[in-house]
Amino acid sequence: MNRSVNWKTTTALKPRKKPRQERSSKVVDRILDAALTLTREQGTKTPTTLAIAQRAGLSVGSVYQYYPNKEAILLDLARRWLGAFPEVIAKRIAAPRPTSRDEFQREVDKLFVDTSRLYLDNANLMPVIEAITGNPDLRPIQNEYDEQIIALYAAWLRHVNPALQDDVASRLGVVMMEVGHVCRLIGLKRDRKAFDLIQDDVKTMWLALVAPYLDFNQSQEGFS
Template sequence: MIEARKKPRQQRSQEMVERIVTAARDMLNEQEFKGLTTNAIAQKAGLSVGSLYQYFPNKEAILLELVQRWLAAFRPVSAFYAAKPRPENWTGFSRDFCAFTREIASVYAQNRALLPTLEAMQSHPELRRIAKDHDRGIIETHAAWFRNADPQLPADIASRLGMLVLETGNICFTIALMRDDTVYDAIIDDVIIMNEALLRAHLRLPE
């Protein structure tokens, strides 16, 4: 089980953890995860490796902190829209879905420095498990949202739609930000068009 040694409580300790995590994040943007070492992270953070080990037993524990920060940024957005009252018609659902997609895209943009953790988390079985558990929760939240909009929507179809909405956004927003974010706004519009076409084919809502 990967985990930090202790949670920082005092401001000075919190600042040290932030320096360590920021250094690791910056290094991930410069090189692959395999090239990281605790010595290199400590050096970039301006700390002794002994100070680093007070909080993190290894580089995987540091990556876990980055992964948790990345994943936690999305949960409130999905939960907010899933908890909204049932829309009266497609227009109301579409308005919420457009706002949801733009908020998710904004989370990607605001956390673009953490994007390399998406690839790095695949390097360790425990990190992959955490990511899968998170995705499963998001898919279930999406499915509940879609079934709230259309109570007659079968559960298996709702789950499939939830998965497709999650993965479509993840792939499109990640690639756009890592390659060329000058077309990011247009890609957001395209993702909305694609996913709305998919959802409209399954959700039975009055106009």
Template sequence: MPREQPLHPRKQPRQVRAELTRKRILEAAAHVFAEYGYAAGTTNRIAERARVSIGSLYQYYPNKDAILLELVRGHLDSGAAESARRQAEELPGTVEGLMRVFVQAAIANHLEDPRLLRVMVEQAPRSPELVRKVYETKDMRNAHTRDLLGRYPEVRVSDVETAARIINATIELVVHQVVAEHEPVDLRRLEDELVAMFTRYLTAA
């Protein structure tokens, strides 16, 4: 059996300079993966773009799988933070307004280079840690959405918990796939259509 590649960073920066180097490597990797794809996005190219030696890069990450996994973790954390920030603001007075907050947060988290998004979705190693993080993030988001929906008398669905899961899964799937397509998309129209669809679903008598 082939030996599994290590997926954890080798070095946790403790000084400002080291942390800046780590961030430079990740930023360089994002550009390289978007430009060349995953197969041709070698660690040599990443090191060159980051302006560090290949030896320095390997002090932080054992291989490009570990670098990509770190980018995916950052993407998940960014999405959770953006959702929390928007939902911590004063709640809109209508279900339509609430759905707009949800959709806008998802779109904002997917405005990175679509080519990089495709690499993260298609090539990221499915480590147990990443799978666990994905499910924990989904569970927290679904629970929060369920609680918010319960505050609106307009909501007519009989099963709010299932509705929360459907809404979050649909937003994530649709926004991820549409924004990551090669063809440009009118993001405002996408937002309006999703908001209208969820509002009708939640408020239909």
């Protein structure tokens, strides 16, 4: 994907219309699925609107009914990617509460498997994510999802340790999200082996970070 993509104005990146019917939603899904497939196939080359339309089995005119340009399509893909994380973390909150360090580590392993798949399967979207982060007009889009993710990490920690104070859980959530994201981006820019090693390092850091707040030596009714 071209790292010099211009993200200067949000108006030109907004979808032309939101799908109101199931048929329209399916058309948008076809456009986004086609764009995602092409970003994975083409690596650093940004797919054209024509290529996206052809892969989706649509006319270019049909695509333009929903998106003004290819950048708007990529931005919507980024939103979809960011929106996948809350559901993944929520799965760990819904799981039975771990009562030992080993059980908690297995929960962390499951979380990393699911979230790492999101990074690896969408590696070519990362320049778009970085563009959003670096653009003051677009940054609020990522901030909205970041706040959700931090809140869910905090809720997960409180699920494990109900005695954990809200402010502490939120602070830990910030570190978990920021460190995990930045380190994975670094890994993606190298190779799969580096990504896996960095991911293992992040897990080690996570466990070291939260261990003092999740004392599994205490009874299930309270942690010190």
